[in-house]
Amino acid sequence: MSTRKKRSKKSRSERPTLKDLAEHLDLSTATISLVLNHSPVAAAIPEETQQRVFAAAREFGYRPNYIAVSLRSRRTNSIGVLVPEVSDPWAAEIVSGIESHLLASDYTYLLTSHRRSTPKLLRDDLELLTRRAVDGMILVATELHEPPLLPTVVISGHKRVKGLSNVVIDHDLAARLALAHLKELGHRRIALFRGQPGSSDTEDRSRAILAAAASLKIEIPPKLTLQLSGEEGDEVFAPNAAYQEGYAFGQKLLARRMDFTALFAFDDASAIGAIRAFFDAGLRVPEDVSVVGFDDIQIAAFHNPRLTTVRQPLREMGRIAARVVLERINGSERSDGSFVVVEPELIVRDSTGPARDRKSKKDAR
Amino acid sequence: MSTRKKRSKKSRSERPTLKDLAEHLDLSTATISLVLNHSPVAAAIPEETQQRVFAAAREFGYRPNYIAVSLRSRRTNSIGVLVPEVSDPWAAEIVSGIESHLLASDYTYLLTSHRRSTPKLLRDDLELLTRRAVDGMILVATELHEPPLLPTVVISGHKRVKGLSNVVIDHDLAARLALAHLKELGHRRIALFRGQPGSSDTEDRSRAILAAAASLKIEIPPKLTLQLSGEEGDEVFAPNAAYQEGYAFGQKLLARRMDFTALFAFDDASAIGAIRAFFDAGLRVPEDVSVVGFDDIQIAAFHNPRLTTVRQPLREMGRIAARVVLERINGSERSDGSFVVVEPELIVRDSTGPARDRKSKKDAR
DNA sequence: CTCACGTGCTAAATCGTTTTAGCGCATTTC
DNA sequence: GAAATGCGCTAAAACGATTTAGCACGTGAG
Numbered sequence: 001m002s003t004r005k006k007r008s009k010k011s012r013s014e015r016p017t018l019k020d021l022a023e024h025l026d027l028s029t030a031t032i033s034l035v036l037n038h039s040p041v042a043a044a045i046p047e048e049t050q051q052r053v054f055a056a057a058r059e060f061g062y063r064p065n066y067i068a069v070s071l072r073s074r075r076t077n078s079i080g081v082l083v084p085e086v087s088d089p090w091a092a093e094i095v096s097g098i099e100s101h102l103l104a105s106d107y108t109y110l111l112t113s114h115r116r117s118t119p120k121l122l123r124d125d126l127e128l129l130t131r132r133a134v135d136g137m138i139l140v141a142t143e144l145h146e147p148p149l150l151p152t153v154v155i156s157g158h159k160r161v162k163g164l165s166n167v168v169i170d171h172d173l174a175a176r177l178a179l180a181h182l183k184e185l186g187h188r189r190i191a192l193f194r195g196q197p198g199s200s201d202t203e204d205r206s207r208a209i210l211a212a213a214a215s216l217k218i219e220i221p222p223k224l225t226l227q228l229s230g231e232e233g234d235e236v237f238a239p240n241a242a243y244q245e246g247y248a249f250g251q252k253l254l255a256r257r258m259d260f261t262a263l264f265a266f267d268d269a270s271a272i273g274a275i276r277a278f279f280d281a282g283l284r285v286p287e288d289v290s291v292v293g294f295d296d297i298q299i300a301a302f303h304n305p306r307l308t309t310v311r312q313p314l315r316e317m318g319r320i321a322a323r324v325v326l327e328r329i330n331g332s333e334r335s336d337g338s339f340v341v342v343e344p345e346l347i348v349r350d351s352t353g354p355a356r357d358r359k360s361k362k363d364a365r
Numbered sequence: 366m367s368t369r370k371k372r373s374k375k376s377r378s379e380r381p382t383l384k385d386l387a388e389h390l391d392l393s394t395a396t397i398s399l400v401l402n403h404s405p406v407a408a409a410i411p412e413e414t415q416q417r418v419f420a421a422a423r424e425f426g427y428r429p430n431y432i433a434v435s436l437r438s439r440r441t442n443s444i445g446v447l448v449p450e451v452s453d454p455w456a457a458e459i460v461s462g463i464e465s466h467l468l469a470s471d472y473t474y475l476l477t478s479h480r481r482s483t484p485k486l487l488r489d490d491l492e493l494l495t496r497r498a499v500d501g502m503i504l505v506a507t508e509l510h511e512p513p514l515l516p517t518v519v520i521s522g523h524k525r526v527k528g529l530s531n532v533v534i535d536h537d538l539a540a541r542l543a544l545a546h547l548k549e550l551g552h553r554r555i556a557l558f559r560g561q562p563g564s565s566d567t568e569d570r571s572r573a574i575l576a577a578a579a580s581l582k583i584e585i586p587p588k589l590t591l592q593l594s595g596e597e598g599d600e601v602f603a604p605n606a607a608y609q610e611g612y613a614f615g616q617k618l619l620a621r622r623m624d625f626t627a628l629f630a631f632d633d634a635s636a637i638g639a640i641r642a643f644f645d646a647g648l649r650v651p652e653d654v655s656v657v658g659f660d661d662i663q664i665a666a667f668h669n670p671r672l673t674t675v676r677q678p679l680r681e682m683g684r685i686a687a688r689v690v691l692e693r694i695n696g697s698e699r700s701d702g703s704f705v706v707v708e709p710e711l712i713v714r715d716s717t718g719p720a721r722d723r724k725s726k727k728d729a730r
Numbered sequence: 731c732t733c734a735c736g737t738g739c740t741a742a743a744t745c746g747t748t749t750t751a752g753c754g755c756a757t758t759t760c
Numbered sequence: 761g762a763a764a765t766g767c768g769c770t771a772a773a774a775c776g777a778t779t780t781a782g783c784a785c786g787t788g789a790g
Contacts, residue, residue, distance in 0.1 A: 017776060028740050033778060041779080044737060066498050067436045068776035071745045076432065078475075078497075087461040087663070087680075089454055096452040096604065099478060108475045108497055110443075113464060132443075132473055133431050239461065239680065240663040247667065276667045298452070298605040302612065302641045304669040315452075315604065382746060393770050398748060406749080409767060433746035436775045733789085740783080748774085759764075 016060040025056050032057075036064075070133070079109045079325055080129030083140040084199070086113050087239055089297045090267060090314065094140055094155060097318025105326055110134060114142065116198045116229070136325040143200040151328035153321045156201045165328065167321045167340045171201075171208035174310045174344035178264060178292050179212045181308070181346055186355035187262040187290060188217075191224040191253050193246070193274070195266040198229075202266075205294075209264065224260050226252060228270060246273020254281050261290065261355040268293035268300050268309055275305075275351065286353030296347055306349035313342055381425040390421050397422075401429075435498070444474045444690055445494030448505040449564070451478050452604055454662045455632060455679065459505055459520060462683020470691055475499060479507065481563045481594070501690040508565040516693035518686045521566045530693065530703045532686045536566075536573035539675045539709035543629060543657050544577045546673070546711055551720035552627040552655060553582075556589040556618050558611070558639070560631045563594075567631075570659075574629065589625050591617060593635060611638020619646050626655065626720040633658035633665050633674055640670075640716065651718030661712055671714035678707055 018029040025032065027049075034042040035053040042050070056062075070076045081098055083091040095111065102109050110132055114125050122142065129137060136151040143157055144164060153165040160166075182190060192209065195202030213220045226249045229241075238244060246269060253263070254277065265271035271293035275285050285291055285305055293300060293309035300307040320340055383394040390397065392414070399407040400418040407415070421427075435441045446463055448456040460476065467474050475497055479490050487507065494502060501516040508524055509517065518530040525531075547555060557574065560567030578585045591614045594606070603609060611634060618628070619642065630636035636658035640650050650656055650670055658665060658674035665672040685705055 018778095019776075029777075030740060030742095030779075031738085034739095037778080039779085045739075046737085049738085063496055065436075065776050066496055067432060067441065068745090069778080071430075071432045071436050071747090071776080072778050074745075085461065086451075086464060087454070087457040089452070089457070089664075092452040092454070092457040093604070095476075096450065096478070099451060099476070103477065103493075108477075108493075110473045111460075111464070111476050112468065112473075113461070128468075128473075131428055131431055239458070240666070243663060243667045272664070272667050276669070279669060298608060299454075299637070299664050301605070302608045302637050304641065304644060383748095384746075394747075395749075395770060395772095396768085399769095402748080404749085410769075411767090414768085430746050433775090434748080436746080436777090437748050439775075731790105734787100735789100736787080737785085738783105741781090743780085744778085746775105750773085751771090753768105753770080755767085757764100757766080760762095 015065070016062050017065065018062075021053075021056055021060060021062055024060070025052060027053070036062075075135050075329075076133050077107050078132075078134050079107055079322070080126075080132070080134035080137040081109045081111050081140070082125055082129070082137065082142055083111070083113055084116050084142065085239075085241075086111060088242060088269070089299065090242075090269065090295050091140055093297060093314040094318040094321075097315035098138060098322045099318075100315075101319040101322035101326075105322075107135075107322075107326065109138075116196060136329050138321050138325055141199050141201060143198075151325055153324045153328070154200065155317055155321050156199075158200060158204045165324050165338045165340070167317050167324070167342065168204070169312050169317075169344050170341050171205050171344075172212065174205070174294070175208040175212035176216075177344065177346035178294075178310050179209070179216050179218055181348060181352065182262050182264070182290065182292065183216050183218055185262075185290065185352060188355070189219040189221070189224075189260050190262040190264055191260045192220050192226070192264050193249060193266040193270050194225055194227045196229040197227065205266070220264075223256060224253065228266055242267065242269030243273040243276075246270030246275075247277045248273075250274030250277025251281070254278070254283075262352070263289060263291045265291060265293050268295045268297045268307060271307060271309070271351070272299070272303055275303075286351050288356060290352040290355070292352060300347075301349070303351075305351045308349045308352040309347050311345040311347050313345075317342055380430070381427050382430065383427075386418075386421055386425060386427055389425075390417060392418070401427075440500050440694075441498050442472050443497075443499050444472055444687070445491075445497070445499035445502040446474045446476050446505070447490055447494070447502065447507055448476070448478055449481050449507065450604075450606075451476060453607060453634070454664065455607075455634065455660050456505055458662060458679040459683040459686075462680035463503060463687045464683075465680075466684040466687035466691075470687075472500075472687075472691065474503075481561060501694050503686045503690055506564050506566060508563075516690055518689045518693070519565065520682055520686050521564075523565060523569045530689050530705070532682050532689070532705045532707065533569070534677050534682075534709050535706050536570050536709075537577065539659070540570070540573040540577035541581075542709065542711035543659075543675050544574070544581050544583055546713060546717065547627050547629070547655065547657065548581050548583055550627075550655065550717060553720070554584040554586070554589075554625050555627040555629055556625045557585050557591070557629050558614060558631040558635050559590055559592040561594040562592065570631070585629075588621060589618065593631055607632065607634030608638040608641075611635030611640075612642045613638075615639030615642025616646070619643070619648075627717070628654060628656045630656060630658050633660045633662045633672060636672060636674070636716070637664070637668055640668075651716050653721060655717040655720070657717060665712075666714070668716075670716045673714045673717040674712050676710040676712050678710075682707055 018032055021032050022029045032053055035050050112125050114122050139154040141156045147161055147163045155167045157166045194206050228245050271291050275291055278285055278289055293307045296309045296311035300309050383397055386397050387394045397418055400415050477490050479487050504519040506521045512526055512528045520532045522531045559571050593610050636656050640656055643650055643654055658672045661674045661676035665674050
């Protein structure tokens with residue numbers, strides 16, 4: 001191949017550019033670009049020339065420089081994804097769903113964790129992603145208070161903000177499913193873990209649970225509702241915060257008068273933490289206390305006891321969010337302040353059982 | 366401010382460019398760039414002009430266009446990170462460590478999962494990242510067989526390849542810690558889960574374990590060693606594969622003659638899966654079988670029973686890997702085929718206990 | 731013969747920055 | 761009085777693509 005010689009004339013190991021091809025083919029870069037991109041303008045170029053171009057591109061292993069293309073086209077084919085913490089299994093599963101749709105659509109994503117930091121730092125994260133010129137954003141469980149500058153969708157957000165799309169779960173249904181199940185098992189007075197104040201799901205879920213409890217005549221006394229991350233106002237975000245807090249709050253619950261027969265935890269992680277605390281205090285689950293989680297993260301089905309939980313289709317939600325941002329970016333989709341609502345599902349496993357009657361329970365401590 | 370007027374003359378909502386500033390200040394873009402970047406050349410420019418430039422930049426909210434800077438400087442300040450699967454808690458924790466170092470160093474990263482696909486597809490992943498013009502790569506538990514084109518470090522890799530840096534754990538120490546612990550508890554014949562054939566840790570860990578077993582006179586019969594993902598050769602990667610396989614293999618183990626008193630699992634996930642299988646078969650852990658995991662993922666301390674495991678400092682390994690790529694990219698670090706070795710630690714919890722003697726065990730089934 | 735149109739391309743602008751070479755002028759040096 | 765130096769800045773090229781306007785030439789119609 002004489003071409004090899006020609007190529008090495010310029011540079012050994014660098015990737016070939018359009019200019020290199022142009023020189024080799026004795027054509028202009030314009031022509032080559034037109035042909036390679038199957039531009040309609042290229043219709044006028046005879047088949048034979050086109051073949052020469054394709055052949056050369058193949059031979060040289062030509063790949064367009066992404067940066068240059070981005071500069072010209074003003075799009076990077078990348079999405080910014082902001083999660084509370086990557087190593088949280090719940091978030092990881094959503095990210096996995098986002099990823100699968102994005103990569104299949106020839107997009108990449110930049111991931112950042114805000115670690116539940118202050119709103120001010122959150123602005124920095126958004127600023128970072130914007131500076132990196134992402135085409136759109138997906139915010140996971142993170143509330144945005146002002147209209148975004150880019151196509152944005154938030155997963156588990158509930159604010160109706162202009163320019164924002166939301167993917168949410170039907171919390172009323174979720175609450176009814178879980179509480180009806182507990183009621184059927186005889187539970188009448190239960191404890192509740194509310195979410196972190198920063199988490200965008202917290203308010204809506206609590207509201208729905210309280211409403212369902214009222215209509216089902218289940219008591220959830222304020223004394224027995226604990227807000228995760230609520231009291232210490234900690235800036236530092238421990239890696240295993242979710243389990244850890246469930247544990248601490250399980251203990252806190254036990255320290256109060258133990259007149260509840262079930263716990264509805266904010267998520268599976270805090271449920272598992274609480275179960276650990278109950279075990280350590282000599283209680284059994286579900287014999288002494290029933291526990292219902294939320295999310296159905298992977299471990300839920302393998303934990304001991306297997307966790308009864310309200311399943312969120314996390315992966316699916318990620319995929320939907322990805323689809324929606326791409327639609328907003330590429331299409332003429334209006335979807336301002338739109339909501340996509342997905343259905344929860346109650347997965348009954350082994351962490352819930354018939355309620356003990358109150359008196360014997362008190363002895364159990 | 367008359368500037369406001371001047372700005373809106375050109376474009377309302379677009380970000381201001383150097384040219385906009387230049388027009389406004391009646392200077393050239395060159396000068397402004399020089400000043401803003403504190404270039405030594407700018408030393409000749411009088412303090413007063415510099416202040417004018419800074420002030421205007423602040424007022425206009427000027428941010429250099431990342432794409433343009435990248436095109437010129439031929440670096441994107443981004444790293445490609447390739448993991449088997451994002452939602453695997455083990456990988457997620459490593460990613461979290463990578464992220465913390467990278468973001469602190471003003472780098473971002475592109476994450477992709479290869480989902481243990483074929484080597485051919487893996488090439489596609491690398492190709493994708495290369496096309497996206499990352500400055501370097503971190504491969505997690507993924508073997509590379511040829512010298513990389515970019516600064517690359519692999520976590521848990523063991524190939525000594527030119528141009529590759531490795532972050533590995535001391536598997537000999539890990540094996541000795543775990544097996545000595547089991548021996549002390551009276552275990553003499555144990556089962557073993559080997560890793561997935563694709564996982565770069567598999568071989569080294571197995572070798573170390575077999576060596577340690579030999580020197581401690583512990584039997585690990587081939588009949589009782591199972592290779593995860595080894596037999597079905599499945600292309601499809603289930604999300605919860607790790608737990609699931611542990612479960613399936615726990616059952617498989619029970620189906621064989623149950624003449625082992627302990628299981629050393631390849632990782633915590635398969636350990637937890639196996640424990641689930643043992644429970645479902647009516648066995649207790651650790652009373653009937655002891656189980657040792659590997660990794661110490663977050664759930665390990667909260668599982669029931671709490672998992673005894675060989676701790677890998679996953680987050681730390683991620684951070685180290687990030688540090689090393691950045692050194693390779695920016696510095697004159699040679700580090701060709703270098704190895705950074707981190708220390709494992711045995712965390713004894715509740716999934717291991719004294720070995721039952723053989724006969725009574727057999728009855729237990 | 732002239733005009734229109736089609737064919738097969740290319741020149742040049744553009745995206746937004748960085749950076750090198752150097753210009754024009756004033757002052758100092760010998 | 762010529763040469764050197766310093767000052768304060770700028771022109772222009774470069775990074776690697778995309779895309780619009782249009783050129784030069786040939787053919788066919790009227």
